[in-house]
Every structure is written in structure tokens, then in C-alpha cells.
Amino acid sequence: MGAKDMFANLGSIIASLMFVWAMFQQYVPYQLQHNIEKYCQILVRFVYPYIQIRFDELSGDYDFFRSEAYTAIQTYLSSRSCTQAKKLKADIAKNSQSLALRMDDHEEVADEFQGLKLWWASGKEVSNTPSWWTPEEKRYYRLTCHKRHRELILGPYLNHVIKEGKAIEARNRQRKLYTNSDSKWSHVVLKHPATFQTLAMDPEKKKEIVEDLIAFSKAEEFYERVGRAWKRGYLLYGPPGTGKSSMIAAMANLLGYDLYDLELTSVKNNTELRKLLMEVSSKAIILIEDIDCSLDLTGQRKKKKKKKEKDEAKEKKDPKQKPEKEEKETEESKVTLSGLLNFIDGLWSACGGERLIVFTTNYVEQLDPALIRSGRMDKHIELSYCRFEAFKGLAKNYLQIESHPLFGRIRELLDEANLSPADVAEHLMPKRASGDPTVSLESLIQGLEKAKEDARLKAEEEAKKNDQAAKEEAKDQEKEVTTEE
Structure with missing residues (x-):
């Protein structure tokens, strides 16, 4: 028997089955149809070793709200969809900072959990009578797994999917x-x-x-x-x-x-x-x-x-006069x-x-x-003043250099002068169009030398003030001794 004859026979069988099904729906009473379908489903469940779990996109009595479980599953499956699904949808999700890819309707991807094989399929139902509270299309995800793993799937696996999906969503969202x-x-x-x-x-x-x-x-x-x-x-x-x-x-x-x-x-x-x-x-x-x-x-x-x-x-001394500071503090x-x-x-x-x-x-x-x-x-x-190790990081970021002949002098000055990383970064900003790092490093050296000199002058001034205060204190003590005598 050739391939052409095989397809012809297959077409005849399908046509015959469709004719029988049409006759069954037209002449068999509805109650009998219902009973036959129920027993057929029981027979299929007995023979078919898999269970299916469906997650609808919309939840609530009137399908107003998007299901959190559906959103988490969609995010979780996004990475697997990129490598397995043949048809994908691309969009920038709300509050996200990256392009989101997900499998198109009626696509299927596989997943593994603790050595078990599972299948996720995306589906869509079209309503014949849409209204303002019932959307025209209802999307869903269907999970298929072997029935002997029911407890593992309904517990640890689904918890893992929801948790991981929310974690991925948190990482991708706009902060x-x-x-x-x-x-x-x-x-x-x-x-x-x-x-x-x-x-x-x-x-x-x-x-x-x-x-x-x-x-x-x-x-x-x-x-x-x-x-x-x-x-x-x-x-x-x-x-x-x-x-x-x-x-x-x-x-x-x-x-x-x-x-x-x-x-x-x-x-x-x-x-x-x-x-x-x-x-x-x-x-x-x-x-x-x-x-x-x-x-x-x-x-x-x-x-x-x-x-x-x-x-x-x-x-209490002047009740009519309210202190200005107290009035401010009440606010x-x-x-x-x-x-x-x-x-x-x-x-x-x-x-x-x-x-x-x-x-x-x-x-x-x-x-x-x-x-x-x-x-x-x-x-x-x-977070203290800039030292040489921190300076090297700034030089690499700002000037894209990791070494320079002037680094030795800068190391010495950073040990003696106090400049904040913000001040050091300001000196490292490009000084001219050529982008020569030497110009920026020389500017930093000048800034460090000035900071060192300012610190020296400030220390001398503080020392003078301390000496003057000590002298005045000594004079006051002499006056007190003289008064007592």
C-alpha cells in the first residue's frame, strides 16, 4: 500500500467518525449523551496517567483582576520560552526596564524539577457572547504532569514556580x-x-x-x-x-x-x-x-x-509675649x-x-x-577621605588608566592630605578635548598640595588659639591668687 492510499484511507476514517459523531449529537437524547460522556471521561482518566492544572489569567467573580499566580508563571516561563517555543510574543512589561519575551498562544514548553518532567502549555478561549464584564478572550496556562507526582507538584514545585517568578519580576522591574x-x-x-x-x-x-x-x-x-x-x-x-x-x-x-x-x-x-x-x-x-x-x-x-x-x-515673666522659637517648634x-x-x-x-x-x-x-x-x-x-586604593578605582573609571608615573607622588600626598572622593573625582574630570590623563593628575596633585598646606595653616592657627587660651587662663589664675592674698 502506497502513501497515497494510506492518506486516502485515513481521510475516510476521519470522515466516518465525524459523520457518526454528528448523528450521535442529533438523534441521541441529551441526558444519554451526558451519561456517555461522563463514563468516557472516567475511562480516559483511568487509562490516561497525567493530571492537568489550569491557571486562568483573570480572577474574581467578574474577571476584573489579573491573577498574581498567572503573572508569576508567565515570568517564570519567559526564560524557557526563549529556548523552546517556536512562536514568541515580545513586549515591555509595565514597570519593567527590559524587553519581556513569552510564548505565544497554543505553544508548549517543558520544565524539570527534582528529576521530574513537566509540560506547560499556553491557551486561549474566545467568548461567543462578550460583554463589558466578560472579556472576549481568556488566556490561561495549563500544567501537565504524571499523577503519581501529584503531591510534589501541588506543593514544592508550584511554590518554587511562584516564588521564582516573583523574584525574576522584582529583578526586572524599574526601581x-x-x-x-x-x-x-x-x-x-x-x-x-x-x-x-x-x-x-x-x-x-x-x-x-x-x-x-x-x-x-x-x-x-x-x-x-x-x-x-x-x-x-x-x-x-x-x-x-x-x-x-x-x-x-x-x-x-x-x-x-x-x-x-x-x-x-x-x-x-x-x-x-x-x-x-x-x-x-x-x-x-x-x-x-x-x-x-x-x-x-x-x-x-x-x-x-x-x-x-x-x-x-x-x-511666666511675660505671659503675653510668646517666644518666637517656641511658636516655630509647635509647627x-x-x-x-x-x-x-x-x-x-x-x-x-x-x-x-x-x-x-x-x-x-x-x-x-x-x-x-x-x-x-x-x-x-x-x-x-x-566612609572616610580618599586614599590611594580608592584613588586607583577613580582613575580607572574616570581616566581609564591603571598606572602612571605620577601615581607615586599622588600616593605620598594622599597619605598626608585629606580630600574627599568627590573632590578627587572633580580633579579627574577631563580637562581638555585631547583627554590626556596627565593634565587631570597634575590638577589633582595641585589640589592635594593645597589641601596639605591649608591643613598645616589651620593646625598652626589652632595651636596659636590654644596657646592664647592657655595664657589667658594662666592670667586669670594669677588674678584669683592675688585677690585671695
């Missing part, structure tokens, strides 16, 4: 920079280019920070096992211009976290602070810059109490140290999960010890 005003958060897209590769600091210290951040982001099970909230506090301190803001942006870019810049002076009270912090999403960095400048959050509480008592005494923030601490490591700290809390300050000695102890600010990072 946002939030700020608070009028008791609400508003945001813009965070596009700060800083990374740990571009930061000017000691390589060993940089490596330690990166490893600590990555370990934190992967430590969900550890924090749950030891009974601690999944959060970590960082205190960044050092002179102005040493890279505190760049460090924070590099943290956000490394971990893919959103950044919430909390302005405490615009928060009215502890209740409003709690409300704002409860709205912070997971995978976020909560930043409070220059925390030493915030009211009632430093070690100056006793000093402020004395000022308040002094103002009250003045008011300022009423956030207290205890209110902030309750959220950092109190019961409220467990709400949200996977958060970094970062404080910055130029004067760490002014902070209240209760604010920066271990368990609240877990890691203290000092």
Missing part, C-alpha cells in the same frame, strides 16, 4: 525612588548609575559590604528559623562628599530594591510615621539621611529639655526617638519583610547610643 509629603508617598523612576564597581573605596571593604548584602537578600529561611524580622540596619558615617549617597544607590542597584527617602521633619507625629512605614513594600531600602539633624533623635535631648524650661520661665515634627525605635526593632519591624534601614550622618558622635546599637544598626560603615 523607584519614593519621598514623603502630606502623609503620602510619591515616586519617580530611580535611574542612579552608581554601582559598587564605580564606588571609590578600599576594595576589601567593598567586597565585605557586597557579600553582606547578598547574604542578607538570600537569608529568608535563616531569619525565620532564628525568630528574627527579615531586616538589617546600616549606619553610614563620615565627612561630607565621601560617597554616602552613592553607596545607597549602589545598594539599591545591586539588590534591585526600591528606595524610600524618609524626610522625618515633614512627619507630624509617631502615628503618621507608623502609617508611612507600613506602606513601604518588601525588597526596599528605608533611608533617613543626616539623622543627627532630626529633632529628638540625637543625644541632645537633655539640652533641649533645658531650653524648654528656660522658655517656660520667660513666659515642627513631633516624631520621637522611641517612636522611631519601635518600628526599627519593635513589633512593627516584622511587617513587610526584606528591608534595609539605612541612616547617614556626618557626626556619628552626636547620635544617641540607643539608636545605633547592635540589633538596630547592625553594620557601621565609615
Whole structure:
């Protein structure tokens, strides 16, 4: 029998089956049809060794909402679709920073989990009677697996798919920079280019920070096992211009976290602070810059109490005259140290999960010890003046050089003079169109020599002031002795 005869016979068989099916639907009563179909399905289930799980795109009674499970599965399957599916759809997803590829309708891809083989298929149903609450097309994903692995699939595997899909979505989304005003958060897209590769600091210290951040982001099970909230506090301190803001942006870019810049002076009270912090999403960095400048959050509480008592005494002398400073303070923030601490490591700290809390300050000695102890600010990072190792990183980034005859002189000056990384970077900016690095390095040498000389003059001036103060103190002591005699 030739191929042509085989196809002819196959066509005849299919046509005969279609004719029988048409007759069956037309002449067999509906109830009997239903019973026959039910028993056929039971027979198929008995013979067919696979189960199927369907995940619809839309959820809810009226199909208004997009299913979170569907979105996570779609993201999870995107990488597998690129290598297996023959037809793909390409689009830029909402709040994403990259092109998203997914398999087209009626495509199938395979997956493996702990040695098991599974199949995902995408499907689409078209409604014959669409309405304003029922979409014309309903998409879905169907998972097919062997029925003897039901427990493994319904438990660990699906949890793995949903978790991994959400993690991929978080990595690909556009990071946002939030700020608070009028008791609400508003945001813009965070596009700060800083990374740990571009930061000017000691390589060993940089490596330690990166490893600590990555370990934190992967430590969900550890924090749950030891009974601690999944959060970590960082205190960044050092002179102005040493890279505190760049460090924070590099943290956000490394971990893919959103950044919430909390302005405490615009928060009215502890209740409003709690409300704002409860709205912070997971995978976020909560930043409070220059925390030493915030009211009632430093070690100056006793000093402020004395000022308040002094103002009250003045008011008693002249009740009609209200001190100008007191009137201003009534309009300022009423956030207290205890209110902030309750959220950092109190019961409220467990709400949200996977958060970094970062404080910055130029004067760490002014902070209240209760604010920066271990368990609240877990890691203290000092960002100091630029030294030679940090300079080499800047030279590589700005001038694209790793060595130069002037590096020896610069090393000597960096050990003797104090310039912040921001000041060093300013000298390394291209000085002319030719891009000759020698010009920039010579400019840096001049800046370092000037800083060294300024430091010397300042030290001499301070010494003179100290000598003068000592002489005046000695004269006062002589006068006191003379008076007593």
C-alpha cells in the first residue's frame, strides 16, 4: 500500500467518525449523551496517567483582576520560552526596564524539577457572547504532569514556580525612588548609575559590604528559623562628599530594591510615621539621611529639655509675649526617638519583610547610643577621605588608566592630605578635548598640595588659639591668687 492510499484511507476514517459523531449529537437524547460522556471521561482518566492544572489569567467573580499566580508563571516561563517555543510574543512589561519575551498562544514548553518532567502549555478561549464584564478572550496556562507526582507538584514545585517568578519580576522591574509629603508617598523612576564597581573605596571593604548584602537578600529561611524580622540596619558615617549617597544607590542597584527617602521633619507625629512605614513594600531600602539633624533623635535631648524650661520661665515673666522659637517648634515634627525605635526593632519591624534601614550622618558622635546599637544598626560603615586604593578605582573609571608615573607622588600626598572622593573625582574630570590623563593628575596633585598646606595653616592657627587660651587662663589664675592674698 502506497502513501497515497494510506492518506486516502485515513481521510475516510476521519470522515466516518465525524459523520457518526454528528448523528450521535442529533438523534441521541441529551441526558444519554451526558451519561456517555461522563463514563468516557472516567475511562480516559483511568487509562490516561497525567493530571492537568489550569491557571486562568483573570480572577474574581467578574474577571476584573489579573491573577498574581498567572503573572508569576508567565515570568517564570519567559526564560524557557526563549529556548523552546517556536512562536514568541515580545513586549515591555509595565514597570519593567527590559524587553519581556513569552510564548505565544497554543505553544508548549517543558520544565524539570527534582528529576521530574513537566509540560506547560499556553491557551486561549474566545467568548461567543462578550460583554463589558466578560472579556472576549481568556488566556490561561495549563500544567501537565504524571499523577503519581501529584503531591510534589501541588506543593514544592508550584511554590518554587511562584516564588521564582516573583523574584525574576522584582529583578526586572524599574526601581523607584519614593519621598514623603502630606502623609503620602510619591515616586519617580530611580535611574542612579552608581554601582559598587564605580564606588571609590578600599576594595576589601567593598567586597565585605557586597557579600553582606547578598547574604542578607538570600537569608529568608535563616531569619525565620532564628525568630528574627527579615531586616538589617546600616549606619553610614563620615565627612561630607565621601560617597554616602552613592553607596545607597549602589545598594539599591545591586539588590534591585526600591528606595524610600524618609524626610522625618515633614512627619507630624509617631502615628503618621507608623502609617508611612507600613506602606513601604518588601525588597526596599528605608533611608533617613543626616539623622543627627532630626529633632529628638540625637543625644541632645537633655539640652533641649533645658531650653524648654528656660522658655517656660520667660513666659511666666511675660505671659503675653510668646517666644518666637517656641511658636516655630509647635509647627515642627513631633516624631520621637522611641517612636522611631519601635518600628526599627519593635513589633512593627516584622511587617513587610526584606528591608534595609539605612541612616547617614556626618557626626556619628552626636547620635544617641540607643539608636545605633547592635540589633538596630547592625553594620557601621565609615566612609572616610580618599586614599590611594580608592584613588586607583577613580582613575580607572574616570581616566581609564591603571598606572602612571605620577601615581607615586599622588600616593605620598594622599597619605598626608585629606580630600574627599568627590573632590578627587572633580580633579579627574577631563580637562581638555585631547583627554590626556596627565593634565587631570597634575590638577589633582595641585589640589592635594593645597589641601596639605591649608591643613598645616589651620593646625598652626589652632595651636596659636590654644596657646592664647592657655595664657589667658594662666592670667586669670594669677588674678584669683592675688585677690585671695
